Structure formats: structure tokens, C-alpha cells
Amino acid sequence: LPRAVLLKDMKLMDVKLGQLPSWVAMRDFTPGGIAGAFRRGYDRYYNKYINVKKGGLGGISMVLAGYVVLSYIWSYSHIKHDRRRKYH
Amino acid sequence: MLSRLVLRAAPAALRALPPPPLPVGVLHATRQLHTTQQSLAPLPPLPEKGGEVRHGLIPEEFFQFLYPKTGVTGPYMLGTGLVLYLLSKEIYVINHETVAAACILSVIIYGVKRFGADVAAFADKLNEEKMAKALEVKNEAISSLQAAIDEEKKEQWRVEGRTYLFDAKRNNVAMLLEANYRERLMMVYNEVKKRLDYQVAMQTLKRQKEQDHMIQWVEKNVVQSITPQQQKESIAKCIMDLKALSKGAHAAL
Secondary structure, three states, X not given: OOOOOXXXXXXHHHXXXXXXXXXXXXXXXXXXXXXXXXXXXXXXXXXXXXOOOEOOOHHHHHHHHHHHHHHHHHOHHHHHHHOOOOOO | OHHHHHHHHHHHHHHHOOOOOOOOOOOOOOXXXXXXXXXXXXXXXXXXXXXXXXXXXXXXXXHHHHHHHXXXXXXXXXXXXHHHHHHHOOXXXXXXXXXXXXXXXXXXXXXXXXXXXXXXXXXXXXXXXXXXXXXXXXXXXXXXXXXXXXXXXXXXXXXXXXXXXXXXXXXXXXXXXXXXXXXXXXXXXXXXXXXXXXXXXXXXXXXXXXXXXXXXXXXXXXXHHOOXXXXXXXXXXXXXXXXXXXXXXXXXX
């Protein structure tokens, strides 16, 4: 039998859709917690794609693609004016 | 691959559980140390290959995530639909930057396709050299330490033979002492004999001298005591005795 895991310790993929708001509310939003979350995310990505013996192109190209997308989003209000049609 | 994610999450979730409550009062005696399986040494080796990425942009997990429901073409249909939606709603605007992006991307893709394998081989060679150097240092250290251990064992073996060495030395010293003792004994004997011989020689000499002196003295006195009268008488007596003897000899013939 799987052991009963507390809601706040469950991983995101195991949380049911109805429990999502309560799960998000129970997360650690202190500055230390947020920094810890960033650190964990970075560590996961780093150890999966970059810290290997034979790394590939995907490791950095995904980061660059994310950067491209993010910068497009940030400058969308400026790019809006280049649209060909006003109404879609 | 939800199951894989769950499997990867299981130890972390188990570790995050609170430890079983200890009975009050037994706090420090039963505290468990080193209960996690993780330990820093020896480090686990790096994984060979990173996570799979398809077309250099999309992780493989996404394709596996959609495979049960939509099959192989699912993600591609999703991608096409998304692109068309972005273009038609002009969420992605085609302007001069699009042309620039297309040129840059084509150059990058051409470069990667042509030189990718060579660069990868070169980087692998660099890594291999580093590893080989580190391994060599480690092996050399191990072998030198092993040699030191063997030397130490040999020295320990040599120590066992020390008893024989000391026995031989002890024998030598005993022999020297014995020889010295006997030499001195001989010397003492010789000296004592010399002194005793001297005493004996002195005594014989003295006795001899006394004898000689006494003989001489007696002779001298005897000669002195013979007066001329006695001398004549003794000579006449001798002549008479001789005559008698000669007569006796004549008679015997």
C-alpha cells in the first residue's frame, strides 16, 4: 500500500486537479522558500541536461529558446504595431 | 512518463516524511545518525547521456507524455496547430525580425549539422585526457603506497632476524673476553714462574758459593797444616809403601 503523503509534501504531478488551489496555498512563499524553489529548479535542469558526460545541444538550446520566447513576450506590446491586420 | 516521475519522487517523498517520534527522555541515546542512504563518497559517476531532447528544443518526456492518448503524431499535430493559431491571430507577428531569425537559424542549423560530430569528438577527447590524467595520478599514488606497504612489511620481517644478529654479536664478545682472560692468565703464570725461577737460582747460587768457599777454605787450611816435617815423613812412608808393593808384585810374578 502506498504510504499516505501529506498534501504539502506531494509533488505537483501527483496533486489532483481539485486539490490544486489548496496545494498552491500550502507552498512555502517565504524569500528563503522561493530561493530554494529556484535553486531546486536550476539543480534539476542542470543535473539532467548539462552535468553529464556527453552533453548535447539540447541543454543550452532549450535555455536559449526559452530566452527568445520570454523576450518576445516582453516586447510584444512594441511588436503589436507591426501587425498586418488590425482585427483577427 | 508519469510513472517514472513518481518513481523518481518516491525516495524524496519518503525522506521528507517526519521521523518517527521518539519517546521522551530517551533523546540522545537513541538518536539515529547517518540514516539516509546518500553519502558523498564515493561520488556516483556522472550519467552518460543527458535527458533526451528532440529537434534540440523539446524534451522527450513531452512526446512520451502525449503518446498514450495521441500516438506518435500527436505532438506534431499539436505543434502545427499551435503555430497556425499563433500566425493567424498574429500573436506571432511576421516582420523584419522574422527574416533575420530565419537566416540566423538556418546558419546555426547548418553549422550544427556539419560540425556537430567533430566538436563533440574533440570535447570528448579533452574530457578523456583529463580523466586519464586524474586516473594516472590516483593509480600512481596507489602503487607508491602499495610499494611503501611492501617495504614496511619487509622491514618488519627483517626485524625478526635481529635476534640472530645479536646472538652472533654476543658470541663474538664472549670470545673476545675469553681470549683476553686467557692471555692475562698466561701472563700471570709467566711472571710468577719468572719470579720463582729467580728465587730458585738465587738459592742454588748461594749454596754453590758457600760450598766452593768452604772447600777452598778447608783445602787452604789443610795445606797450611802440613808442616815440612810431616811432609818429609809422609814422603818416606810413601816410598817404603811403594817398595813393599813392588816387592809384593815381584813375588806375585
